[in-house]
Each structure stands twice: as C-alpha cells, then as structure tokens.
Amino acid sequence: MYQVPRGTRDFPPDEMKKRRYVEENMKSTFNSFGYAEIQTPTFETLELFTAKSGNSIKDEIYDFTDKGNRELALRPELTAPVIRFYVEKLQMEPKPLKLYYFGNCFRYDRPQKGRYREFQQAGCEIIGTDTPEAHAELVALAYNILENVGLKKIELNIGNLNILNYIFKKIGLSEDVKKEVLPLIDKLLFDDLSSLLSDNGIKKDDVTKLIELLQTSDSSKIKDFIKEDANALEELSNLEQILYLLKKSFNIDNFQIKMSIVRSLDYYKGIVFEIDAPFLGAEKQLCGGGSYDLVKLFGGRETPTSGFAIGFDRTIIALESEKYEFPITKTDVYIIPVNSDMIENVIEIAQKLRKEGHKVEFDLSRRGIGKSLKYANSKNSQYVIIIGPEELEKDSVTLRDMNTGKQQLIKISELSSKLKNH
Amino acid sequence: MYQVPRGTRDFPPDEMKKRRYVEENMKSTFNSFGYAEIQTPTFETLELFTAKSGNSIKDEIYDFTDKGNRELALRPELTAPVIRFYVEKLQMEPKPLKLYYFGNCFRYDRPQKGRYREFQQAGCEIIGTDTPEAHAELVALAYNILENVGLKKIELNIGNLNILNYIFKKIGLSEDVKKEVLPLIDKLLFDDLSSLLSDNGIKKDDVTKLIELLQTSDSSKIKDFIKEDANALEELSNLEQILYLLKKSFNIDNFQIKMSIVRSLDYYKGIVFEIDAPFLGAEKQLCGGGSYDLVKLFGGRETPTSGFAIGFDRTIIALESEKYEFPITKTDVYIIPVNSDMIENVIEIAQKLRKEGHKVEFDLSRRGIGKSLKYANSKNSQYVIIIGPEELEKDSVTLRDMNTGKQQLIKISELSSKLKNH
Numbered sequence: 118m119y120q121v122p123r124g125t126r127d128f129p130p131d132e133m134k135k136r137r138y139v140e141e142n143m144k145s146t147f148n149s150f151g152y153a154e155i156q157t158p159t160f161e162t163l164e165l166f167t168a169k170s171g172n173s174i175k176d177e178i179y180d181f182t183d184k185g186n187r188e189l190a191l192r193p194e195l196t197a198p199v200i201r202f203y204v205e206k207l208q209m210e211p212k213p214l215k216l217y218y219f220g221n222c223f224r225y226d227r228p229q230k231g232r233y234r235e236f237q238q239a240g241c242e243i244i245g246t247d248t249p250e251a252h253a254e255l256v257a258l259a260y261n262i263l264e265n266v267g268l269k270k271i272e273l274n275i276g277n278l279n280i281l282n283y284i285f286k287k288i289g290l291s292e293d294v295k296k297e298v299l300p301l302i303d304k305l306l307f308d309d310l311s312s313l314l315s316d317n318g319i320k321k322d323d324v325t326k327l328i329e330l331l332q333t334s335d336s337s338k339i340k341d342f343i344k345e346d347a348n349a350l351e352e353l354s355n356l357e358q359i360l361y362l363l364k365k366s367f368n369i370d371n372f373q374i375k376m377s378i379v380r381s382l383d384y385y386k387g388i389v390f391e392i393d394a395p396f397l398g399a400e401k402q403l404c405g406g407g408s409y410d411l412v413k414l415f416g417g418r419e420t421p422t423s424g425f426a427i428g429f430d431r432t433i434i435a436l437e438s439e440k441y442e443f444p445i446t447k448t449d450v451y452i453i454p455v456n457s458d459m460i461e462n463v464i465e466i467a468q469k470l471r472k473e474g475h476k477v478e479f480d481l482s483r484r485g486i487g488k489s490l491k492y493a494n495s496k497n498s499q500y501v502i503i504i505g506p507e508e509l510e511k512d513s514v515t516l517r518d519m520n521t522g523k524q525q526l527i528k529i530s531e532l533s534s535k536l537k538n539h
Numbered sequence: 540m541y542q543v544p545r546g547t548r549d550f551p552p553d554e555m556k557k558r559r560y561v562e563e564n565m566k567s568t569f570n571s572f573g574y575a576e577i578q579t580p581t582f583e584t585l586e587l588f589t590a591k592s593g594n595s596i597k598d599e600i601y602d603f604t605d606k607g608n609r610e611l612a613l614r615p616e617l618t619a620p621v622i623r624f625y626v627e628k629l630q631m632e633p634k635p636l637k638l639y640y641f642g643n644c645f646r647y648d649r650p651q652k653g654r655y656r657e658f659q660q661a662g663c664e665i666i667g668t669d670t671p672e673a674h675a676e677l678v679a680l681a682y683n684i685l686e687n688v689g690l691k692k693i694e695l696n697i698g699n700l701n702i703l704n705y706i707f708k709k710i711g712l713s714e715d716v717k718k719e720v721l722p723l724i725d726k727l728l729f730d731d732l733s734s735l736l737s738d739n740g741i742k743k744d745d746v747t748k749l750i751e752l753l754q755t756s757d758s759s760k761i762k763d764f765i766k767e768d769a770n771a772l773e774e775l776s777n778l779e780q781i782l783y784l785l786k787k788s789f790n791i792d793n794f795q796i797k798m799s800i801v802r803s804l805d806y807y808k809g810i811v812f813e814i815d816a817p818f819l820g821a822e823k824q825l826c827g828g829g830s831y832d833l834v835k836l837f838g839g840r841e842t843p844t845s846g847f848a849i850g851f852d853r854t855i856i857a858l859e860s861e862k863y864e865f866p867i868t869k870t871d872v873y874i875i876p877v878n879s880d881m882i883e884n885v886i887e888i889a890q891k892l893r894k895e896g897h898k899v900e901f902d903l904s905r906r907g908i909g910k911s912l913k914y915a916n917s918k919n920s921q922y923v924i925i926i927g928p929e930e931l932e933k934d935s936v937t938l939r940d941m942n943t944g945k946q947q948l949i950k951i952s953e954l955s956s957k958l959k960n961h
Binding site: 257471 | 601623643
C-alpha cells in the first residue's frame with residue numbers, strides 16, 4: 118500500500134471545507150483593503166533562496182536538479198518569489214503596489230504538531246510607500262484578517278529594528294556579538310543574554326537597561342534612552358504615529374510595543390510585528406511581518422517594501438482550539454427513485470434544482486429507499502425527495518424533512534419555492 | 540536578475556482574477572452535483588506514478604531524492620494521488636464517494652503554447668458505482684462545468700474501450716500489435732493503421748470495417764458487428780442508455796459516439812469520453828475521462844471508479860479565444876485626503892466602507908489630489924472621495940464618479956447608502 122509522504126497531509130472533505138472557508142474569508146479582507154491576488158510557481162531557482170537567506174537554508178529546503186541540470190528548490194516561503202516577480206515584471210506598475218497571495222511552501226523539517234513539510238501560507242506585500250499610515254494599514258490588515266476569520270484571542274506586538282540597532286550601538290555591541298545576541302532575544306532568554314553581554318565587556322548598567330527596554334511597552338522609556346539620536350527619535354515618532362492610528366482610526370486596542378521582536382532575518386529593518394494566539398504555546402505565532410529590503414538584492418530599483426505572512430495551518434489550529442464552529446459539509450437535497458424507471462424524472466428535477474443553486478444528489482446505485490435514506494443521512498442531507506409512480510401520477514413528489522422526519526406530498530411545480538424558503 | 544524557472548509562470552492580478560473566476564465557477568458546479576473537495580500533497584513517492592504508468596513516466600516528471608533518501612516526484616497528474624488517498628484512508632466512507640479537486644501538476648516537457656511545466660488541473664472521481672445513470676451524470680458534470688464557465692463551442696465525444704477491445708478480438712488482433720495500434724488510433728492516423736494491420740495479417744475486409752467503426756457515430760453499425768457477444772452487447776446497451784439520459788434528461792445535444800477514443804492509458808476500461816474546443820487545433824482537448832481500474836493496483840478492495848480531468852489552463856485559453864468577457868480588477872472607492880491632517884478621518888471612512896463589503900483604498904503616499912486621481916484611475920476606481928477641512932466642517936466629503944467625472948458634496952452619514960445604490 119502506498120502512503121502519503123512523511124510530513125505531508127491529505128485533506129478529506131470536512132478539513133477541506135474548513136480550509137476553503139478560512140481562505141475565502143481571508144481573501145475577502147485582502148480584497149476590501151484593495152490588495153490584488155497574484156501567484157508564482159511552486160519551485161524557483163535555488164539561488165533565489167540562498168541569495169536571500171544564505172547557504173545554510175539548503176539544509177532546510179527541498180532542492181533538486183532538474184533534467185536540464187537546473188538547480189531548483191520547492192519554495193520555503195513566498196516573499197522571495199514575489200519580490201523576484203516584482204523585479205522581473207512589475208517594476209513599472211503604478212505605486213503603491215499592493216499584492217497578496219496564498220501558496221503552499223515546503224521545508225525539510227522534523228514533522229511535529231503544527232509543523233509540516235508542506236504547509237500553506239497567506240501573505241502580502243506593499244511596494245512603493247513607507248508612510249506611517251501605510252504601515253498602520255498593513256498591520257491593521259493582518260489583524261483584521263485574523264479577527265474576521267473568527268479568532269477572539271489574539272495579541273499584536275510591534276517593534277522597530279532601527280531603534281533596536283541604535284540601542285545596540287549605544288551600549289557598544291559589535292556586529293559579531295549582535296549575531297549571537299539576536300537568537301537569544303528572539304527566544305526571550307534574558308539570563309543567557311545577560312551572561313553573553315557581560316562576557317563581551319558590556320557594562321552592567323547597559324545590560325540591565327537593554328533587558329529592561331526589551332521588555333517594556335512604555336515608549337517614553339525608550340525615548341529617554343535614545344534621545345541623543347535624531348534618526349532613532351524619528352523612527353520612534355513614526356512608531357508612535359502607527360500605534361496612534363491603529364488605536365484611534367483602526368479601532369485596534371489589543372497591542373503592545375515589544376522591542377524584542379527581531380524576526381531573526383537579516384533583511385528586515387524598521388517596523389516589525391507579530392500576531393500571536395498565546396494559548397497555542399510554542400506554536401503561537403500566527404503572523405509575522407514588517408519592513409524589509411530585498412528589491413535591490415534581487416537586482417531591482419530601490420523602493421520601500423513591507424509585508425507579512427500568515428501561517429494558514431496554524432490559523433486553523435487556533436480556530437479549532439477556540440472551538441470555532443466551522444460550516445459542515447452537507448447536501449441540500451437527496452433524490453430517491455422508487456425504481457429505476459423514474460430515473461429520467463429524477464435527473465430532470467435534480468438538474469433544475471442544481472441550476473437554482475442547490476447541492477443535489479440522487480441515488481446512483483439503485484439500492485432502494487431504506488439504504489438510500491441511510492446514505493442521505495450520512496451526507497447530512499436536509500431534504501430527501503422520493504419519486505414513485507403514484508407521486509408522478511399526481512405531478513408530485515414526496516418531500517421529507519430530514520431534521521423533523523416529516524413527509525408531505527408536494528407538486529413538482531412548487532418544489533423550487535418550497536426549498537427556497539428553507 | 541533572477542528569473543521565473545523555464546516553463547513556469549507568474550500570474551499578475553488580471554490573470555489571477557480570471558483564474559479565480561474560472562475556479563470558483565467550476566467549484567460551484569462540482570458542489571451542485573454533490574461532489575466534495577479534497578486535496579493531496581504536491582509530491583508523492585515516485586513509485587506511485589511508476590506503478591500506475593510504468594517506468595517510462597520517469598522521463599517526463601520531476602523526480603528527486605529527499606534528504607532522508609526517499610524517492611519522490613512532483614505529481615504529474617491527480618488521479619493516482621487521489622486513489623492512493625482513497626485506499627489509504629477513505630475506503631470505509633459511504634458509497635458512492637464523489638470527490639473533486641484542483642491542483643497544480645508538473646511535467647518535464649518541452650514548453651510550448653498551452654503546455655507548461657507547472658499547470659493546473661481540475662478533476663473528480665466517483666467511487667463505488669458504475670450504473671449508466673452514474674456515468675451519464677459524470678459526463679454531464681464535465682459538460683456542465685465547461686458550459687457554466689462560459690464556453691460556447693465545445694464538443695463531447697464518447698467511446699467504450701470494452702467494445703473496442705471486443706472488436707480488436709473479433710478481427711484477430713494480438714495484444715502486441717494492439718500496443719502499436721492504439722497510438723495510431725489516438726492520433727487518427729488511419730492510413731498508417733491500415734498498413735500496420737495488413738502487415739500483421741489482418742484481413743482486408745476487417746481492416747476496412749475497423750476503420751469504418753472507428754469513424755462512425757451510428758451505434759447500429761457497431762451493434763451489427765458485435766452482435767454475437769453478449770458482454771459487448773450489454774456494454775453497448777449501457778452506452779446507449781448513457782447517451783439517451785444525456786440527451787433526454789441532462790439536455791445535452793452536442794455529442795457523438797467516437798470509438799477512436801483510446802485515452803492511451805492502460806488502466807482505462809469501459810466508458811471513455813473527451814470534451815474538445817475544436818478551434819484550438821492540436822491543443823483542443825479540454826477534458827478527458829472515463830471508467831478505470833486503479834484501486835486494486837494500489838492495494839485496495841476492488842470497487843468501480845470513474846472520473847475526469849479538466850485542463851484548467853486550456854480552459855482559460857479557450858475562453859480567451861472565444862473572447863469571453865472576464866470580470867476586470869477594480870477598486871470601488873479611492874479616498875484622497877487634501878492634507879495629511881485628514882488621515883484619521885480617511886481611515887475611519889475606509890474601514891466603515893470595507894466592513895460594508897466595498898474594496899477601498901486611500902492615498903498612502905501623501906502625493907496630493909492630482910497624482911492620486913491618476914492612480915485611482917489606473918486602479919479602475921469607480922468612485923473617488925476627497926476629504927478636506929472645508930468638507931469636514933460640514934460633516935461632508937466630495938464624491939466623484941470616475942465614469943462621469945461628476946462631483947458632489949455629500950454628508951458622511953449618507954455615504955453608505957449612496958454607494959450601495961451604485
């Protein structure tokens with residue numbers, strides 16, 4: 118027997134229905150913000166991903182050589198392909214360019230709860246503007262998507278990498294030590310961070326101050342520490358304006374400043390943000406994004422870019438954890454012919470009701486009323502229509518409401534309006 | 540500069556809008572027939588595809604070895620994965636099981652018009668029944684999908700491989716010669732076929748008869764030739780019943796018997812059908828399907844299966860050839876603040892209209908009214924709202940209809956109902 122490859126999944130109808138519901142809901146929020154959907158191929162040249170993330174990414178991805186000796190890789194994420202697309206074909210489009218996408222991504226990872234080798238991401242990029250209102254709208258879009266999809270318990274955290282870099286500079290952190298420091302900050306390992314900084318000759322006061330700033334949500338404390346630097350102050354003022362617009366105009370209350378967001382990626386800069394479902398523990402991060410530089414690296418003309426990615430699979434896990442009531446798979450009408458002579462009438466009624474928008478099935482196995490009713494029940498059918506010679510003589514059918522079990526004889530001509538009202 | 544891999548495509552917003560329109564339309568027809576959507580992974584074990592199609596398939600597919608030394612392949616088609624899924628996990632589901640799916644497939648092929656290395660297919664399987672009404676419904680579903688999507692000029696052809704096999708047997712064709720014969724029949728190369736058969740000792744009369752039957756649409760001619768064989772006669776009677784139901788109950792007129800459909804695949808049997816867009820020439824086949832055996836080969840308990848695949852990319856090419864008018868990408872409302880002090884009011888109005896279902900953008904680049912109007916025009920905006928201090932003093936905004944160029948001052952409280960009526 119053949120099996121699904123390790124770390125990948127098959128989605129049966131009930132799962133698929135959930136996924137499509139979430140996808141459609143997310144799309145409608147993206148659309149309402151004037152973002153337009155795009156798509157890129159499932160694989161790219163390997164070099165695209167090593168250029169962005171370094172050679173070490175090779176250990177985590179599915180790379181292979183094709184029959185024409187091209188080095189290719191199944192995409193591990195969607196931002197690099199989208200910026201490649203932008204640089205290759207979309208640079209002349211009117212700005213800002215607001216693009217969104219859904220796509221499956223692949224990582225050669227140890228499979229575990231909430232982590233798969235093939236997984237889906239939703240994401241977007243805004244290219245060509247970096248005003249505070251543009252960034253506020255971007256963050257609000259991410260938040261609104263998760264909120265509109267039905268999540269109740271989400272938390273938004275916002276940081277700024279330019280300010281963090283200035284703080285690092287002020288306490289005298291070298292670029293080398295910074296590389297070791299970032300993963301510790303990302304994992305909130307402040308004791309290890311403290312030792313590391315002391316070992317590298319950072320003053321005790323500065324270590325204490327840094328760890329305080331990494332945990333504060335009070336922008337005035339940050340301002341106090343960076344007040345000598347005009348650029349850092351401007352970044353903070355932009356951040357404050359973003360937070361003001363989020364609260365005042367976008368009506369989002371549930372956020373905090375969090376200077377410890379480092380996104381562990383070299384190409385981010387300026388604003389960064391994350392949205393978590395805190396009750397999910399280690400796999401709590403649903404969304405991450407911010408402002409970044411990739412266009413120039415990929416050979417394009419420099420322009421501001423920012424965006425975010427939402428973990429589609431985790432969003433569904435979060436909804437399930439919140440006991441969200443997804444729509445269930447059902448059949449509107451199941452039609453049973455009393456014998457196979459009735460099949461023409463059955464098909465005619467089925468086709469008529471399908472054209473009116475109903476989901477209609479009829480007995481395709483000639484198995485009689487009892488077994489057919491059982492099958493109709495297993496498909497969550499709302500109504501069963503039974504068609505026999507006696508009914509047809511009166512231009513009628515028997516309509517059975519599967520919730521109440523009530524049956525009635527009804528004229529075929531009245532079937533449409535009867536079903537429409539239910 | 541990095542480029543899209545050879546034979547693959549990026550889809551910009553306008554293309555993507557077409558694709559989503561076609562996909563949604565197809566889904567709604569699948570749903571109306573009571574089919575339920577499923578999904579399988581992008582890659583499978585290589586063995587799954589060689590088991591189905593033989594080792595020669597390796598030359599045409601993207602196969603690779605993963606970091607755990609598994610031999611995997613990007614799926615070249617979707618039936619094998621779906622039947623693998625069925626055998627692995629769905630055998631206990633109530634029958635018939637009606638499943639549909641959309642998925643990208645991959646072939647290492649010479650890229651040319653209408654043929655890509657990554658392409659999309661739509662398809663379905665019905666598992667557990669093979670009555671004439673089940674097969675008629677399957678064929679009608681395929682036809683209805685292409686019809687509902689907007690195609691006007693399509694042709695349906697239906698054959699039967701069991702009858703064809705009986706005809707081969709009656710004229711004394713060996714299994715070896717059959718293998719050479721099928722590709723010639725598939726390509727309608729009747730002169731070559733005639734030589735090949737004569738070279739292999741088939742009687743001149745039988746050769747003439749076979750070529751006549753391969754081109755006839757008259758079932759009585761076929762009946763006349765197979766009348767000694769009860770099984771072949773029953774197959775023909777089922778085929779006639781399918782055609783009768785298609786015409787009489789499904790109201791499909793535009794079909795013919797075509798005994799030359801061989802589907803060039805070993806695992807098909809019984810009914811086979813194809814739907815073409817004849818004006819597309821060599822790439823005219825939009826849909827192919829029929830009844831087949833795969834469940835047992837994949838280790839499952841034998842059960843009737845049939846299904847079809849629709850070439851999604853070709854369907855779009857066919858619609859474009861028919862000059863089908865796809866919906867265009869547009870923005871409902873574009874909001875311009877006269878200066879950046881107005882941004883809060885702009886966002887509040889934008890968020891309100893978005894919640895009411897409108898696609899709303901506002902100026903994120905602080906570039907003034909003239910340039911913003913140009914941008915709004917490039918996004919096909921229907922309305923522009925201009926917000927300045929004078930307007931706000933009167934709790935109003937300026938509403939500009941981008942089609943007529945007409946502007947009016949309108950109360951903010953009346954904006955929703957004004958936009959709803961347009």
